[in-house]
Amino acid sequence: MAVIALCDVNAMFASCAALEDPSLRGKPLLVAGDPGDRRSIVLTASYEARAFGVRTAMPVAMALRLCPGASIVAPDHDLYRRYSRRLFDCLQEFTPIVAPVSIDEAFLDLTGCPGISAGPQALGEQIRARVLSAIGLTVCVGLAPGRWLAKMAADLAKRREGGVLHLLGEDMPREIWPLPVEAFYGVGPKTAERLHALGIRTIGEIAQSDAIARLGHHGEELRRLAQGEDPSRVEAEGAAKSVSHELTFGSDIARPEELRGVLLSLCDQVAYRLRRSGLRAGSVTLRLRSSRFQTFTRQAPLPAPAQRADALFARALELLPRMPKAAFPARLAGIAAGALSEASADAPSLFPDPETERRERLADAVTALRARYGEAAVLPAETLGSAAEESYDRRRHGTSFGKPGRRQEPRDEP
Ligand SMILES: [Mg+2]
CATH class of the missing domain: 1.10.150.20 (5' to 3' exonuclease, C-terminal subdomain)
Structure with a gap:
């Protein structure tokens, strides 16, 4: 039987801060957007602070009323990314099939891996002990026959002594x-x-x-x-699959805000290829090359696996301000969708809200039109007049799109 695990770090931001600064260890700690501003909101609280009733998204002022002795630190996303990489490396010691869901969470397929002979519960406990000894982070581990139930198991594990729970159909x-x-x-x-x-x-x-x-x-x-039947599985990130698309501009682009239309177009083209391949992305990478041929990349996980251009584009726009000034003037922009999983197995595709349903139907309709009439048959309005508008026309610009009126399998870059 398949054994899927979800490993989720407890209080990631606060734990990383305490690992970096031993004076914060074992004490109530708040991570807040602007530590000097009492109206700022608590992003994460350490377990010591939670014991006082402090919760995520609570204003700092209120948190300090509950827990006057708490220390406050600003978020440090570079730090969290470093720990995140170490976490995923550590998890790969147990199985090559590790699919990050967010910066502090990953699904593992443990089916048939060497450690599984000890049993799923024991292997979950080994993983927890290993992450704690190697990195210092505490994870809870939910194990089940599929991803969906592993997520439920992890939620239960979080509240259990020992932090590890194996959930079977009969449970x-x-x-x-x-x-x-x-x-x-x-x-x-x-x-x-x-x-x-x-x-x-x-x-x-x-x-x-x-x-x-x-x-x-x-x-x-x-x-x-x-009823406990969960066929959802995990696709390895280790396969390093990504779907990407990039564009070299006719003339350099001087300012970030001029990239909007280009990024939308790139996301639109990547999303189209994801949809045709039946894949969803768990992360978005933005790549810029400057006129001096320096390349810069910024990456972020998506809140939920996504296939639509609007979800990729929203993330890409958030990555843009994180690019250094040296990335401009830019001569090339690229968007890559990573952490891919099969669309059919993903939780968010079930029971979408009406707006999501509407967007999905629209994306399906656009995909059908393009398969029939060519990619340039339907374009997002905002790409018109942008440097990317012509990239839809393969005859002029050799993109990875198929020729109008003919289907072509997408080429995935390594
Ligand atoms: Mg977490």
């Missing part, structure tokens, strides 16, 4: 069924509302109620998951 009635539907991974407020309207309030009722059939295909999928 579902005891561990998961009493929980409200809102606690089910992938069930958002809209779906919860639809379930409530059917009289379904707990995950156990999803598993057992006949009414779930009224939600059609999605209802069936959710019912099977609630």
Whole structure:
């Protein structure tokens, strides 16, 4: 049977700060956007601060009323990225199939890996001990036959002594069924509302109620998951697969704000290839090459695996201000989608809210039009007049797009 694990670092930001500065260890610690500003919000609190009732997203002033002795530090994303790389390297000692979900979280496929002979629970405990001794970070580990349930197991593990939980189909009635539907991974407020309207309030009722059939295909999928059947698997990041697209400009681009249209176009083209390949991206990388041929890259995980251009573009726009001044004037821009997973197996595709559903349908329609009439048949309005507009026309610019009217498999760059 497959063994999938989700490893999630506890209080990542606060833990990294305490590892760097021993004087902060074992003490209440807040990471806040602007430590000098009491209206600023708590991004993470150490467990010592949480014991006082401090929670994420609480204003600093309120946190200090609950826990007057807390130290406050500013976030340091370079630091978190360094620890994140060490974490993923450490996890790869156990299996080559590690798929980062965010900076402090990754799915592992432990099926058939050498350590599994000890049993999933024991291997989960080994992973936790290894990450703690090698890096100093505490992770909770949820193990299950699939990703979906591994996520549920990790949520339970977080609240258990020992921080490791192996969840099997037969454990579902005891561990998961009493929980409200809102606690089910992938069930958002809209779906919860639809379930409530059917009289379904707990995950156990999803598993057992006949009414779930009224939600059609999605209802069936959710019912099977609630019954403990989880076919979702993990795709290795180690395969280093990415889908990317880049463009060299006719004349250098001097200012970041002039790149908007170009980035949208690149994201649009990458998204189109993801969609045709049935893949979703877990991260976005922005690459710029300056007129002096220096190359700069910035990368960020996506909040959820994504396939649509608007999700990639939103992240790319956040990466742009993180580029150094030396990246301009820019002669080339590139967008790469990484941490790829199969679209069908991803939780967020289930029960999308109406706006997501609308965007998905639109993206499907655009994909169909392009497959038939060529990539330039439909263009995002904002790319018009940008340096990227002509990149859709392969006859002029040799992009990796197929010729109009003919399908071509996307070429993935290593
Ligand atoms: Mg975490």
